[in-house]
Amino acid sequence: MADQKIEFYKGPAGGWGALRSVTNALLRQDIPVKGAKTLLSANQPDGFDCPGCAWPDRNHASSFEFCENGVKAVAAEATARRADPALFAKHTVAELMAKSDFWLEDQGRLTHPMVYDAASDKYVAIEWDDAFALIAKHLNALPDPNRAIFYTSGRASNEAAFLYQLFVREYGTNNFPDCSNMCHEPSGSGMRPQFGVGKGTVTLDDFEKADAIFIFGQNPGTNHPRMLGELRAAHKRGARIVSFNPLRERGLERFADPQDKLEMATLGSTPISTHYFQLRVGGDFAVVKGMMKHLLEREDAGEQVLDHDFIATHTSGFEALEADLRAESWSVLVQESGLAEAQIREAADIYRNAPAVIACWGMGITQHQNSVATIQMIGNLLLMRGNVGRPGAGPCPVRGHSNVQGDRTMGIWEKPPTALLDRLQRVFGFEPPRAHGWDTVSSIQAMLDGKGKVFFALGGNFAAATPDTYETWKALRQCDLTVHVTTKLNRSHVVHGREALILPCLGRTEIDMQAGGVQGVTVEDSMSMVHLSHGMNAPASPQLLSEPAIVARLAAATIGHRSKTPWLWLIEDYSRIRDKIEAVFDDFKDFNARVAVPGGFRLRNTASERVWNTASKKAGFFAHPVPVDTPSHRARARLRDTVVFTLLTTRSHDQYNTTIYGHDDRYRGVFGQRRVVFIHAEDIKALGMKDGDWVDIKTVWDDGHERRADRFKLVAYNIPRGNLAAYYPETNPLVPLASVALDAGTPASKSIPVVLVPHAVPAAAPAAADVALV
Template sequence: MKEEKIAFYKGPAGGWGALNSVKNALLRQDIPVKGAKTLLAANQPDGFDCPGCAWPDRNHASTFEFCENGVKAVAAEATARRAGPELFARHKVSELAQQSDFWLEDQGRLTHPMVYDATSDRYRPIGWDEAFALVARHLNALPDPDEAIFYTSGRTSNEAAFLYQLFVREFGTNNFPDCSNMCHEPSGSAMRPQIGVGKGTVELADFEKADAIFIFGQNPGTNHPRMLGELREAHRRGARIVSFNPLRERGLERFADPQDKLEMATFGSTPISTHYFQLRVGGDLAAVLGMMKHVLEQHDAHGDVLDLAFIDEHTTGLASLSESVRAAAWPLLEEESGLSEAQMRGAADVYIGARNVIACWGMGITQHMHSVATIQMIVNLLMLRGNIGRPGAGACPVRGHSNVQGDRTMGIWEKPPAALLDRLRDVYGFEPPRANGVDTVEAIRHMRDGKAKVFFALGGNFAAATPDTYETWKALQRCDLTVHVATKLNRSHVVHGREALILPCLGRTEIDMQDGRPQGVTVEDSMSMVHLSVGINPPASEHLLSEPAIVARLAQATLGARSRVPWTGLARDYALIRDEIEKVFPDFARFNQRVSVPGGFRLRNTASERVWRTPSAKAAFQAHEVPRNTPSHRARERMPGRIVFTLLTTRSHDQYNTTIYGMDDRYRGVFGQRRVVFIHPEDIRALGMNDGDWVDIRTVWDDGQERRADRFRLVAYDIPRGNLAAYYPETNPLVPLSAVAANAGTPTSKSIPVVLDLHEALQP
């Protein structure tokens, strides 16, 4: 058992600490040689794409580009450990359910399709044909196709996602909850009506031309380490980097590039942020509004601050935005942002002084009630000086999973556009369902309320990733059948329906042979680059199927002769799937030829061309006031005698989404443990507690339902007063199902009102 301790980290992000972490990751997976060989082959023309985050490669055909978390992801997939039938024979499912999330995934790669046997409370092996027949029998017995839920993970390839949405729509439903619903849904919901696209407008090359980069609610040192290389180079050439984050994150402060021999030899590092603003949790909208107020005032005084030519030709709505911004009072902006007027004006001066500006944001922006409004305010700020649609400037929502953006492009969306459905009808000869399906939170409610009977997950860890944990578990347990396509054992496999299947699939790092030929799949990164990924490792088991093969065989078993799609043929040659994709999506014309070029190709982004696919054919300024009726506001009014905190959930450095690689968070100084809560020292004193005390966390919510997470260690930390931070999924039970972003439905996991009580065992 590793020692539990708090030892604050003083070094830079990256550097020797990252190399040591890589070594440990390889050793603990028992693959010191094979793992290193795999990593050295990454991003080669005959290599594979990193299955981790969606940050693009500088040169996809170059030699290995170091990324600590990418190493962990690859090592976890290439592990020598196996979770085969012997594991399930030793343990009842009720016993497995008592283990930690880390222990479950640490058992290694799944090797056989497994079916739950209620009599013995164990999973037992099942043949693939029998497994597909079981799912098809349940699906075809449903009175209404909408009683089935089809979840998708962002690691699913374009080819698998395309087949999946085609099968499910021919089956008869648009019930496509996916991980976008839980992360960047607000980005698309905000930008589509504003600039006509739901994706970022920048390319990686724009970071070389930016004079200033503004980073909102993002921690690239842990979540997108390769981004630090771009920020490092930008800082070195004199670009200003302005970070807004409640926590002091080491990756936004200093970075040592492990590939820079001089920097490593001298224990040097490069600063990242030139300006760092620790605003309150959820204070970004007020902060950006304050910046815009200063911009407008400076234009009034000097007359040359706004890009009037861009505004006149390309935008609408400036008058109403200006009126709203000018009416905002500085004391209100200071109170709600947690920043001073001088700080907001200072940030705005950096913006005014830069010719080309990129604005980046992550889930610290999207997982709030007013996330759509906040993103639209960020885009408003960019448009005031024409920072959309020119080199070195634009909007950059930084996605998480490696193909979360591509899955949406392929049609994994519960609210499909009519044009997509028309095209599917014309190409494949069936009438797709027209009614919107359910998103992730709605899917949980449907299962909980008995409106959905079958749950099928193409990847992911639904039971751990979702909010209101115990409500989600009740929902899954009410299903007649739950099915999970996965590479490793996880929480979702032990929180199951009356019948349950685990279907093991190939990982991105593994050779995918179909009809004696190796296959490649494609993914789309955060900047709309589509490229090929080909595995190089032997499969973990001869019993594994690829995701496209699983989808195709399930479609054939379910739809049978009533479908004219050649499912089995498509699964034998993924180039044929890409031919089908280009029939449906015009932007993928000549797909196979274009993706065969090292590095792939970029999909068209009309906003980056200043072509606005909006009702007015122009970009639209959107006015929003500072929210004054958030759940935290209401909670403080209801509990005037208590200190009500706003909790943000976050991941540790030894974690990627729900996958926990280890029990350390090196950059935040937490070792051997995860049940910690970061809190300002003065707040600890105000509670009458001490640093290191154990507390229980309780949600304060409008419905009065008790939601709690017990026994967390207080850690005095540099975080604004009134705010807390703690890891998920441990704190997901605190996030109510009804806590969702307005106009997006994303769980508001970054802004939950809570109170702290001394843990019962420690109370006098």
């Protein structure tokens, strides 16, 4: 582990630092040659889809695109390390529980299905048939199928997700918590009633045509590095790039493309943002509303600002929005945004003078109480000048995991549309359950209440990714059975039910051999491109099964006696699964033929055609008041004599979702540690503390339940006063289960009211990076 230090980074994102990081990642996993060869097949027509983020590859058939994040994901999956039965024989679950999240995943690829043995407090090997029989026994013994919960990670392929939702619905429930519930659920919840689709309308070609790109609540340098290539190209041709973020993020400032020989040789770089506005945490709503108010004022001054023809032909609700904007107070907008009125007007003028505008956003928007309303405000801004459904313009929610959007397309949703259920009934000959199921937060509550008894996870790290950590752990431990399909060991496997299984699966980079030969799977990226993925590495163990095979064999074991679906026949050749997908979803007509074409195909997006599948058959303007009654507002009102901060949780640069690749956050200057909290220098002084002091973080909530995360180092940082930032999952215990986005249910992890108190450091404190979440 690197020495612990704070040494602020002065270089650009990417560049030689990224290359060194890639080299270290490959060497660390003992695959310097194999890893490099594997990487050359990422996102290629005859290769595999990157298991990292959902940012698209241009035409999915281009030359290799360097991505530090993708390299780490591929290296972690293609590692030579093995978490085999011998590892579990050495450690009790109690011992594993005391290990850090980094240590758990660093043990390497799982090789055998494992079952928990309560007598020894260890996992021991089990045969696949016995594992499926155990799960089927529990599922079929439940008095009601709705007592079972089926979680889905965004890494599951379309084929696996389709079979999964089919099995679970034929079993009898719509309990489908998934990673969408924890990240971009508000995007769909806001966009569907506004545009008639829950997805972004733009493609990569639109980034070549945009005159301005507005980026809200997103850090592409860490979370979607390949996006920086598009932003770099846009900047070079003169597009305005406007970023709104409480933190100064290096990836939004400057970027050195590792594939640009001149830039690398000269240590040069390209600016990214032409304008950077550091608003307060959660201030995006007020900023966007202020921008729209400015546009109206310019119209009142005699300028032609709004696209009146578009508004009249394609939208509804503008009059109500207009009245609401005119009544809004500039003082409220300034106070709640954290920006000066002149800054808001400056941003609005950039938008006003740009013929075509794309608006991008990430979880810095979606993980707030008022995220749905904020997204609809961004949609309002685009609609005012007709920036939806034409070249170079449109909304662009940038999703995280590689197939999180595809999983939802395949039907992984606790609120299934009636049309989907009707089609499943017609194609497969069973009556699907019609009642809505539990999402992520309500699933946790159901387990706490004793209603959820079996928890099955198709990928992911539920125990680490979810809010209110210790309540979530309590919930999982109350289950009769917990099952996790996974490639590597993680926190969720040691926070288990009374009985527990770990089922190891193939990774995206590995050859999937079935009875019909080598199989490929499909995924859908953030821009609705569907493409085929083939692994190239030998499986980490001959014991591994593919995700489709695991789902099909479980279905056969559980409901095979009453199901008309030929589960085992379907997985002999995945083209058969795709034929069934085509039979259920009209947009997948000729699926197998279309996906065989290099680059795949794009699913239809009606909003990009200005066809509005909304209740009014028009795009909708939505008026919302500025949020002035958030948890932070209420906490400050209750504790007038106490300094209450608003904390946002974030990733380090050496992390993807809950996977910790290392203990460095290069761009923020943090090395060898993770328990740090970023804070304005003046706020440190106001607390009577100094940079480097240790503090405990406590949530301010009104339910009487203590939530705390102890021993974090203060790091003076360029962040607005009154705001803090710290890494998750270490800070997930601070997020109350009840703190969710209105009308979406997503945990509001980016706006937690907290206080800081001094921490008494023991004389021989453990290394911060070695402290487990517990």
